[in-house]
Amino acid sequence: MPSTVRFSHVTRRYGPVAVLDDVSFDLTPGITALLGPNGAGKTTLLGLLSTASRADEGEITVLGHRTDGPLAERTEIRRRLGFLPQEVRFPAGMTAFGFLDYIAVLKEWDDTSARHAEVRRVLALVGLDDRPTIKVRKLSGGQRRRLAFAQSLIGDPDLLILDEPTTGLDPEQRATFRATLSERARAGTVLLATHQTEDVAAVCDRVIVLVGGRVAHDGDVAGFVASARDRVWLHDRPVADAVATWRDPAGGVRSVGGTPPTGAQAAPPTVEDAYLLLVGPAAVEGAA
Amino acid sequence: MTAAESLPIATVAEPARPAWVELARIEVRRYLGRPAFLIGLALTYAALLPYLDGDEPTDELSMIAPAALLGMVGISVSAHRVWASDRCAEAAGPTPVVQASRTIGHLAACLVPFLAGLGFVLVTLLRARSVPTVRGGYAEVMSDAWVAAVWLALGAVSCLGGPVLGVVVARKTKRAAAPIVTTVGLVVAVIVFQGLFEPLRRVRVVLPWTYWGGPFGVDGDPQRSVVLSGSPGWWLAYVLVLCAIGAVVAVRADVEARTARSRSALFVLAGLAVVAVVLAMFTGTAETIVSPVPGGALSEGG
Numbered sequence: 285m286p287s288t289v290r291f292s293h294v295t296r297r298y299g300p301v302a303v304l305d306d307v308s309f310d311l312t313p314g315i316t317a318l319l320g321p322n323g324a325g326k327t328t329l330l331g332l333l334s335t336a337s338r339a340d341e342g343e344i345t346v347l348g349h350r351t352d353g354p355l356a357e358r359t360e361i362r363r364r365l366g367f368l369p370q371e372v373r374f375p376a377g378m379t380a381f382g383f384l385d386y387i388a389v390l391k392e393w394d395d396t397s398a399r400h401a402e403v404r405r406v407l408a409l410v411g412l413d414d415r416p417t418i419k420v421r422k423l424s425g426g427q428r429r430r431l432a433f434a435q436s437l438i439g440d441p442d443l444l445i446l447d448e449p450t451t452g453l454d455p456e457q458r459a460t461f462r463a464t465l466s467e468r469a470r471a472g473t474v475l476l477a478t479h480q481t482e483d484v485a486a487v488c489d490r491v492i493v494l495v496g497g498r499v500a501h502d503g504d505v506a507g508f509v510a511s512a513r514d515r516v517w518l519h520d521r522p523v524a525d526a527v528a529t530w531r532d533p534a535g536g537v538r539s540v541g542g543t544p545p546t547g548a549q550a551a552p553p554t555v556e557d558a559y560l561l562l563v564g565p566a567a568v569e570g571a572a
Numbered sequence: 573m574t575a576a577e578s579l580p581i582a583t584v585a586e587p588a589r590p591a592w593v594e595l596a597r598i599e600v601r602r603y604l605g606r607p608a609f610l611i612g613l614a615l616t617y618a619a620l621l622p623y624l625d626g627d628e629p630t631d632e633l634s635m636i637a638p639a640a641l642l643g644m645v646g647i648s649v650s651a652h653r654v655w656a657s658d659r660c661a662e663a664a665g666p667t668p669v670v671q672a673s674r675t676i677g678h679l680a681a682c683l684v685p686f687l688a689g690l691g692f693v694l695v696t697l698l699r700a701r702s703v704p705t706v707r708g709g710y711a712e713v714m715s716d717a718w719v720a721a722v723w724l725a726l727g728a729v730s731c732l733g734g735p736v737l738g739v740v741v742a743r744k745t746k747r748a749a750a751p752i753v754t755t756v757g758l759v760v761a762v763i764v765f766q767g768l769f770e771p772l773r774r775v776r777v778v779l780p781w782t783y784w785g786g787p788f789g790v791d792g793d794p795q796r797s798v799v800l801s802g803s804p805g806w807w808l809a810y811v812l813v814l815c816a817i818g819a820v821v822a823v824r825a826d827v828e829a830r831t832a833r834s835r836s837a838l839f840v841l842a843g844l845a846v847v848a849v850v851l852a853m854f855t856g857t858a859e860t861i862v863s864p865v866p867g868g869a870l871s872e873g874g
Contacts, residue, residue, distance in 0.1 A: 335666045355828050359668045367665030374663065375656035386598065386660045390667040390674070392587040394594045435664050445665070 287312055288443055288473040289333065294342035296328055303328045305497040306342070311443075315469045317484040317505070318477040320494035321563055326477045327370060329494065330445050333475065334367045347442060363392065366441035370448045370477075372432040374420040380407065380431055381416035387435045406434040409464055411457075425452040433461065437468070444474045450483055462487050481556040485509075491555070495563055505555065512553035512561050516540050519548040527564035540564075591669040595677030599653065603681040603735075606649050612641035613688050620695060634696060635727035638689040639781060643734030644758070646685045648751040650738025654678050655746070672829035675739060675822050682735035689731030693723050714799065718856075721804035722784045729811045733780050736818040743825035767800045773860060776800070777807050777852045780814055803856025810848035817841045 289311035296304040304325045320326050331337045332344055335351045335358045344351040346361045374383065384403040393399035407413040410430040415423075423431065429452045436444060446465075450458050458480075465474060465487050476488060484491055484505060491508045493501040501508060517539045522529035526542035538551060540560045603609060619637035657674050661667065697720055737758075741750050758781075765776040767783045776782045785799040820838050823829050 355670075358666070362666050362668040365666070369663065369665055372663040373659050375659045378656070378660075383660060383663075386657065387664045387667070389591065389594050389598065390661060390664055390669040392591060392668050394587045394589060394591065432663055 288347060289475075290343075290345045291329075291333075292343045292345075294332065294339045294344055296325075296332060296337070297340050303497050304332070304339075304494075307494075307497070307499055308342075309492055309499060309502055311473050311475060313469070313471075313473050314489040315465065315474040315476055315487050317488040317491040318475055318494065319479075319481070319484065319491060319559055319563075320500075324494040325497040326494055327447060330367075330447055330475070330477055334365060334445055335361050363439075364442040366436035366438065366444045368433055368436040368444075368446045368449055370451075372428070374428060374431075376421055378420050379417050380412055380420060380423065383420055383431065384435055384438065388438050391439050393439070402438060406437045409437055410434040411460060426454055426457050429453055430457065430461075433464075437464075440468075440471070442472045444468060444472060445477075446474065447477045448479065449476065450478065450480050458483070481554065481559055485555045493559065493562055501562055508558045509553050509555055512540070512558040514550050515561055516551045516553045516557045517542070517544045517548040518551045519545060521545075523548065528560050590673070592673040592676040592680070595669070595674055596680035599657075599677040599681035600684055602653060603649065603684045606653070608645050608649050609642070609685065612645045612685075616641045616688065616692055620692065623696070623699065635693070635723055635730075638692045638727045639730035639734075642685040642689050643730035643732075643781075644755050646682070646731065646735035647738040647741065647755050647758075649685075650678060650682065650735040651742040651751040653681065654739055654742035658742075670828050671826035672823045675743065675826065675829075678739045679736060679819050679822065682732055682739065685735055686728060686732035690724075690728040693727040696727070697723060718804055721808045725804060725808040725811050726781065726784075729808065729815065730781055733811060733815050733818070736815050736822070739822045740818045740825075743822045767798075773800055774802070774853050777802050777810070778849055780811050797862070799857060799861040801857050801860050802854075803852050806848050806852035806855060810845060810852050813841055813845045813848055817845060 287310040291307050291309050294304055294307045295302055307325075307329065318326050318329065328337075332339055332351060333346065335346075338352045347364050349357045349360045351358065351361060378386070381403055384406060385399060388399045388403055393402060404413060404416070407416055410433055412427060412430055412434065415427075420428065420431065429449070433446070433449055436446065449465075450461055453461060462483065465476070468474065469487070469489075476483070478484065488505050490504050491501065492499060493508075501511075517523055517526075518532055518534075518536050519539065520536050522537050523539035523542035523544060526539035528541075529537055529539045532538040532551075539548075540557045541564065544550075616637045619634070619641075623634070654675070657678070658671075661671065661674065700719065701716065737754065738751055741754050744750075761779055762781050765772055765779040765782050767773050767776050783800065784802070784804055785797060817838065820834055820841060824834050824838070
């Protein structure tokens with residue numbers, strides 16, 4: 285399967301600090317999760333991928349075009365790109381429809397009737413088609429997040445980059461989001477940066493974990509979860525040297541990592557367990 | 573073979589027309605709907621009412637209405653329109669339509685207050701032409717061309733310059749108070765450079781709004797009218813060039829629009845502005861003239 289995106293030995297520095305350090309990976313159609321602790325370089329990576337910024341070293345190609353090429357080449361990438369930033373500040377006086385309509389113009393939908401039809405389509409995809417004329421400021425936090433997601437779907441882009449898309453969504457909205465995303469992934473490539481490991485398990489085919497600006501893991505989700513097999517324990521008390529422990533809904537205490545005490549039961553691992561096992565020690569070192 | 577060559581090249585058809593055309597249409601419509609603009613428009617034309625029925629003389633003081641209510645208000649209107657569109661653009665991340673195109677759309681919307689101000693000036697000029705007895709102050713002694721240049725600059729170009737300045741301000745800073753601070757700063761500068769102070773009379777034309785005469789008074793006669801030195805024709809050209817400079821500066825705020833061509837345009841415009849303002853200072857009426865004076869004694873220009 286041809287690569288949609290290719291990161292090749294990419295380094296990005298802010299001053300003397302390498303926020304991304306020699307990062308390489310390819311993306312193919314499907315949904316890839318991008319996990320990592322705060323400050324791992326996820327948002328920087330998405331900025332490079334979306335042509336918002338440039339790498340100091342290495343090469344990034346998207347759909348065959350270099351992100352550090354001339355404006356015409358970057359424009360070709362932007363025509364095929366949908367991007368949902370982590371934080372969206374909405375203009376105060378606009379309606380939901382007006383907001384999406386304006387962004388559609390920025391995505392070169394210059395035919396008014398076709399543009400309006402596209403806006404209605406993406407509003408329906410996120411379940412806001414019954415409220416097109418409502419002012420954005422009157423929408424709830426979850427509705428605003430869905431509206432922001434809607435703009436990224438305009439034009440059915442070949443590459444969809446989503447930064448924390450489910451923040452602020454209630455469980456029902458999150459389920460709808462997952463269904464929309466799964467449908468979308470049949471035709472294109474999606475990179476989903478998130479802290480919601482349940483979303484990764486639910487919709488992603490592959491997971492990349494960034495730690496300290498480097499790729500700490502790159503593989504399919506099943507393999508990632510399997511890396512935590514026999515390292516997650518259920519017991520009546522926490523495992524002393526565990527990376528993390530919390531109360532299990534089924535009763536007892538769930539411990540991730542550490543040396544199991546006598547009587548501890550191995551529990552089926554999750555994406556979150558695998559992530560904590562991978563990142564936990566690094567996070568502790570980073571805090572020291 | 574490079575990595576780029578090993579990947580499939582994807583291209584999308586170019587849009588039928590430049591994006592700024594559609595953006596201009598949208599921004600013109602939105603400017604027309606701004607309450608601040610509509611209130612300013614209503615008050616500006618309401619200021620004409622006392623003149624339409626009666627023999628009240630018109631002078632450049634009449635031009636304060638469009639300059640303040642459409643021009644200065646336009647600084648804030650434009651700046652907030654730019655910031656609103658910036659928020660939309662930020663929500664979408666990088667898009668094929670770049671910031672410079674959006675800026676051109678906003679600059680096109682500046683024609684809305686300009687045309688409103690132009691209408692005001694044309695009505696005033698037509699009235700002064702058709703009813704000569706109502707020409708007041710310097711309009712009584714100066715030529716039609718001289719009066720038209722002053723009024724067009726003060727009453728119409730100011731309605732273009734204010735909103736263009738608003739676009740520039742919004743492109744240079746995100747501080748919410750910036751449009752108000754700019755407006756207040758401009759008012760203070762105009763007061764200082766209005767021509768009241770003798771040492772500043774010749775250089776007053778560097779400002780985008782200044783007086784060319786009025787009842788400034790002289791020793792022993794505080795109501796005496798004065799015509800200030802300089803060429804309003806060249807000054808009109810100067811303020812138009814300032815608007816063009818503002819437009820180029822605003823477009824060049826987008827790093828992707830900083831082409832050699834736009835830089836050359838900026839240098840050429842800056843050169844034209846210097847030439848025009850120097851000619852506005854040193855041609856036309858040679859000295860400050862205190863009325864009443866015989867019209868033939870005036871050295872008019874521009």
